[in-house]
Amino acid sequence: MDEQKLKDNIEVLEIKLHQLRNDYMLTKNDHENSTKKYLELVSQLSEKNKELEILKDSLEILVAERTGELLESEENLRHKNEELQIILDSSPVLIFYKDRKDKFVRVNKSFADFFGMLHEEITKKKSKDLFPESSSKQKKDEKTVIKTGKPKLNVIEEVITHNGTKWLSIDKVPYKDSTGKIIGIIGFGFDITKSKETEEENKRLQDQLFQSQKLESIGRLAGGIAHDFNNILAVISGYSEILRTYTKDLDPKMTKAVKAISDSSKRASKLTKQLLSFARRGRFNPVALDLNRLISDTVKVSEKIFEKKVTVRYDLDDDIKSVEGDKNQIIQVVTNLVINAKDAMPDGGLIEIKTRNVHVTKKQLKEFPELNPGEYVQLSISDTGVGIKDEVKQRIFEPFFTTKKEGIGTGLGLATTYGIVRHHRGFIDFQTRIGEGTTFTIWLPSSEKTVEDAKHKDEIIRGSATILVVDDEKSIRTLTKELLEDLGYTVLLAKDGFEALDIFCENRTRIDLVLLDMLMPKMDGRETYFKLTEIDPEIKVLIISGYIQDEKAYDVLNKGALGFIHKPYTINEISRHLSNALKN
Amino acid sequence: MNIEELVEKVNNSEISSIRQVVVRIVEVINDPDSSAKDLKDIIEIDPPLSAKLLKLSNSAIYGYPKRIMEIQEAIVCIGFEAVKELALSQKVCEVFMKTEALFDYTRLELWKHCVAVAMFSKLIARREFLERGENMYVAGLLHDIGIIIIDQFLQKEFISILERESEEKRNLNLIEKEVIGYDHTDISKAVFESWDVPDQIIMAISRHHDPLSIDDEHTKNAAIIFLADYFCCKNYIGYGDSTYTYVKTVYDCLEKFGIKEKAMEIILSEVEEEIRKMEQGGFFNG
Structure with a gap:
């Protein structure tokens, strides 16, 4: 259990x-x-x-x-x-940026350099403080740009810099931020001083060109009239000369009348000569001249009549080259300029006369395209007078234009001077300043020829040669024949070039010299001359004319004509020319 | 009333209020990846349940020396398993609360029976089958819910069923079938199917009076509930509906699964001890 x-x-x-x-x-x-x-x-x-x-x-x-x-x-x-x-x-462009309050925010180097300032001196400063002289228009322009948002382009402004007055073309553009709000102004300035100056220079040249063209046309008109006048005067004075040779046969009343006619025609002739000088058609007997001696001789004479208040100072180049020209005309030029200088100084003053050898460049001759650059003799005559007003400057070389009192000036002085200088292939210019004075300067081409002692002989040289006179105008032919026969010459007459050739061929052995008018219808003097030289290359010809068309006269003279006699001529003039020519 | 109508009535009644908590705890049980935090979230959604749980956690049954203030703390201090069971039993308890004595039947006594069967079933699963037994705990807790449903919706029939039971000395389910045409296991099965309770649990419940009629994968679980039910009824733990079960089926079951009768007695004594502790801790006071 x-x-x-x-x-x-x-x-x-x-x-x-x-x-x-x-x-x-x-x-x-x-x-x-x-x-x-x-x-x-x-x-x-x-x-x-x-x-x-x-x-x-x-x-x-x-x-x-x-x-x-x-x-x-x-x-x-x-x-x-x-x-x-x-x-x-x-950028060479001047760039700046200012805010709405006119204050510089940024500028570039060109801008700073232009005004001769440093960056720091400009930025954050107001424009009105930096440029107090800027115009109210300028400020208004900028306000408008900021207000409207529209740019203003090519605004020309004159500004004063340490380098003097300059010209700017400025584009002013509104400076907008990313939202489009205008916060200032951007400027782009272009220095147009040079082109402005060039423009002004061009305008001046244009004016001068216009002036010389005007003078040219006035000259042509005056020359035309003077030529006809001259022919008429030649007849009047010629016959009065003839009458005077016979005065012993006339009663004293008649003698007086003839003298009056002769004197008046001489005066008229002087006037037309002046006109023709201006028109560059005057008598032209070019010889090598020593300007210094010519000035001394001329001015010393005038000096005597000057009041004590006027002093003349000479600044003459001892090595001055000779010029080729008509002595009387050049004397006229010097006289005119000296008298004008004196007249410009009613209260006295200093006249300075200066001569120089100069080299003239092509640039200096812009206004005178027909002139050649090279060696020139420069003569300037300065005064310490009243100066020439702007409005007068333009018209100074016009004939019959004068500022002198009526009866004192003819209005031909400077016009004649101008004509003569141009006639001598030179040019004239002047600088003037109101209240300080005026300097007239002329340039004449210098010559290599040596100056001969002029022989002033008023004697009438008689002759016995046979002369062929060729002139289309009957009165002149007749007058000339009578004058020459009075001097002992045998005279043959031809009314035109063709007749001249015929007569010359027939009397070739007899004719010692041909007195040839330049201006003829059908065959002119030049052509006739060439035909004659074809027949006899050794032929002796003297040209005679009321005026000279430069080229033709020079041409014929260059080709061997012995001289040139200007109508109207006096007995001793023609007697001297003939004897000179026949001596050759 | 046919069974479908009955299920509809149940689902429109207070009884269905336990559905969400129960089903979700069952999910936690069967998901190896689920954590204590999931359980805590399920419980804390239901403040009366949380309060009841904290009160019981601090009772002498668990003997924790410090006062537990939070569900999270409860899970740490008295254990994941214990909180799961406590939450389930207290939630299911809500449908057993009415106290009305009919013969020797009261709802609270029935509930005590269910808690005992739940513990018993779990221990059988663990001790005899080396399983964790949690699903068996759920099945045990819910195995007689059909009786409550008859009590609530078919009261007249229920009274006559109880009268006949005491007169005829037969198991309640047999009389139910005769009176209303189906028994409480049929009702449980129909209701839990509509609640998506896992098959494993439903089959264990629906076959707990007759585990061996079919031999399949559910036989073992049905036998566990059957044995637990039998020993609890026989020893009068709470109200027993299966007092008159044929002993032969019991022995067939024990033999089939090689379980010694003495092993049941050892478990029984543990369950009785546990129930006694719970009674002392005021667990069944509602």
């Missing part, structure tokens, strides 16, 4: 063991699972920590990068700013 009980107890214990083992295993399993889960959790946590660490690191890197980027972008900004300034400074 005990054994049974023991057995039962053992069984119960075995069952309990079995049950506890199972419970233990389940619990252990649960525990293991929990532990596993816990460990997983911990490792997950540490992984999360690692991730966190990595995130933190990358965040730090990111922060560092961002900081670097920020620094870099600051650097970039600075660099861009520098770059912008370099670009702006490289």
Whole structure:
């Protein structure tokens, strides 16, 4: 029984063991699972920590990068700013930027240099403080640009810089920010001083060209009239000369009348000569001249009539070259200029006369395209007088234009001077300043010829040669024939070139000299001359004319004609020419 | 009333209020990836349940020296398993609360029976089958819920069923079938199927009076509930509905699964001890 009980107890214990083992295993399993889960959790946590660490690191890197980027972008900004300034400074255009309050924010180098200031002196300063002389229009313009947002282009402004007055063409553009709000004004200035000056220079040249063209046409008109007048005067004076040779046969009343006619015609002739000089058609008898001697002779005479208040100072170049010209005409030029200088100084003053050898460049001759650059003699006559007003300057060389009182000036002085100088292939210019004085300067081409002593002989030289007179005008032919016959010459007459050739051929052995008019219908003097030289290359010819067309007269003279006689001529003039020519 | 109508009535009644908590705890039980936090969230959604749970956690049954203030703390201090069971039993308790004595039946006594069967079933699963036994705990807790449903919705029939039981000395389920055409296991099965309770649990419940009629994967679980039910009824732990079960089926079951009768006695004494502690701790005071 005990054994049974023991057995039962053992069984119960075995069952309990079995049950506890199972419970233990389940619990252990649960525990293991929990532990596993816990460990997983911990490792997950540490992984999360690692991730966190990595995130933190990358965040730090990111922060560092961002900081670097920020620094870099600051650097970039600075660099861009520098770059912008370099670009702006490289521009020759004057660039500025002002804010709405007229304060300079930025300018470029060209701008600063132009005004001779430093950047720092300009920026942050108001324009009205920097440029107090700027015009109210300028300020108004800028206000309008800021107000309307419309640019103003090509605004021409005169500005005063340390280099003097300058001209700017400025484009003023509104400065807008990215939202389109106008925050100031940007300006682009172009220095147009040079082109402005060129423009003014061109205008001056244009004016001068116009002036010389005007003078040219007036001259042509005056010359035409004077030529006809001259022919008429030649007849009047010629016949009065003839009459005078016979005065012994006339009663005293008639003698007086003839003298009056002769004197008047001489005066008229002088006037037409002046006109013709201006028209460059005057008598032209070029010889080599010493300007210095000519000035001394002329001015010393005039000096005597000057009042004591006027002093003349000479500054003459001893080595002055000779000029080729008509002595009387050049004397006229000097006289005219000296008298004008004196007249400009009613209260007295100083006249300075200066001669120089100069080289004239092509540039100086811009206005005178027909003149050649080269060696010239320069003559300037300065006064310390009243100066010439602007409105007068333009008309100064016009004939019959005078500022002198009626009866004192003819208005032909400077016109004649101009004509003569131009006639001598020279040019004239003047500088004047109101209240300070005027300087007239003339340039005449210098010559290599040596100056001969002029022989002034008023005697009439008689002759006995046979002269062929060729002139289309009957009265002149007749007059000339009578004058020459009076001098002892035998005279043949031809009314034109063709007749002249016929007569010359028939009387070749008899004719010693041909007196040839230049201006003739059908065949002119030049052509006739050439035909005559074909027949006899040794032929002696003197040219005679009321005026000279430069080219033709020069041409014929160059080709061998012996001289040139200007109508109207006096007896002694023609007698001298004839005797000179026949002597050769 | 046919069974479908009855299920509809149940689902429109207060009984269905336990559905969400029960089903979700069952999900926690069967999901190896679920965590204590899931359980805590399920419980905290239900403030009266949370309050009851905290009160019981601080009772002498668990003997934890410090006051537990939060569900999370309870899970740590008295254990994940314990909180799961406590939550389930207290939630299911809500449908047993009405105290009305009919013969020797009261709902509270039935509930005590269910808690005992739940503990018993879990221990069988663990001790005899080396399983964690949590699903068996749920099945045990819910195995007689059909009786409550009959009590509530078919009261007239229920009274006659109880009268006949005391007269005829037969198991309640047999009389139910004769009176209303289906028994409480049929009702439980129909209700739990509509609640999406796992099959494993439903089959264990629906076949707990007749575990060996079909031999399949559910036979073992049905046998566990059957044995637990039998030993609890036989030893009068709470109200027993299966006092008149044929002993032959019991022995067939024990034999089939190689369980010694003495092993049941050892478990029984543990359960009785546990129930006594719970009675002392005011566990069944509602």
